Amino acid sequence: MHVIKEMLRELLSSEPDGNPMAAVLVPIITCRDTKILMIKRGKNLTRSAGHIAFPGGMIERGENAVETALREFEEELGVNRSKIDVIGFLKTREVLEYRIKICPVVGVTDENNFSPDSREVSRILIDRLERVLTSRRVADWGANFECMGELVWGASSRVLDDLYLRIVRKYGSIKRFFSILRGNYARRY
Numbered sequence: 001m002h003v004i005k006e007m008l009r010e011l012l013s014s015e016p017d018g019n020p021m022a023a024v025l026v027p028i029i030t031c032r033d034t035k036i037l038m039i040k041r042g043k044n045l046t047r048s049a050g051h052i053a054f055p056g057g058m059i060e061r062g063e064n065a066v067e068t069a070l071r072e073f074e075e076e077l078g079v080n081r082s083k084i085d086v087i088g089f090l091k092t093r094e095v096l097e098y099r100i101k102i103c104p105v106v107g108v109t110d111e112n113n114f115s116p117d118s119r120e121v122s123r124i125l126i127d128r129l130e131r132v133l134t135s136r137r138v139a140d141w142g143a144n145f146e147c148m149g150e151l152v153w154g155a156s157s158r159v160l161d162d163l164y165l166r167i168v169r170k171y172g173s174i175k176r177f178f179s180i181l182r183g184n185y186a187r188r189y
Helices: 002-009 065-077 129-134 154-171 174-188
Strands: 022-029 035-041 056-058 085-089 093-095 100-109 121-128 137-139 142-147 150-152
Touching: 002 085, 002 100, 002 174, 022 065, 022 154, 035 065, 035 129, 035 150, 056 065, 065 085, 065 100, 065 121, 093 154, 100 154, 121 129, 129 142, 129 154, 129 174, 142 154, 150 154, 154 174
Parallel strands: 022 100
Antiparallel strands: 022 035, 022 056, 035 121, 085 100, 093 100, 137 142, 142 150
């Protein structure tokens, strides 16, 4: 778990930027093949129903972005927030249709037992992070990705694209990043 945390931490910001109104958790699941978790939002929600997203919601009075992201992850997926190790932040993004600025909080966990809130989450998507990032395609509206066969677009794709671009700037390619990660993992374990 420490290898991926170290490699990601050097790519991330140590503080959130902007003045976000909402926060999401970008959950990285540590295992031999590093994974990412996304959700398909419930169809009866008032905002972004049925969209592929990261667990998250509006920042409540007295909360900061980290507290919101962890609270929402716990509420939506039934995982105690103490099982998430927050390692940094990606660039604040806007959900354009609602003009809501969201802060992406990156957290690492080895948890793989989820009890989703069926009203908020219609499906949990867990896919290899490498597969998701290498699925990147650029369209007229920007980059989009695929997670477990579902199209990721909008604010969630902009969050993933920020991670993608940070990795490429530092390591030259997604393939090289994961090659180094696997090599470091093999040497340590």
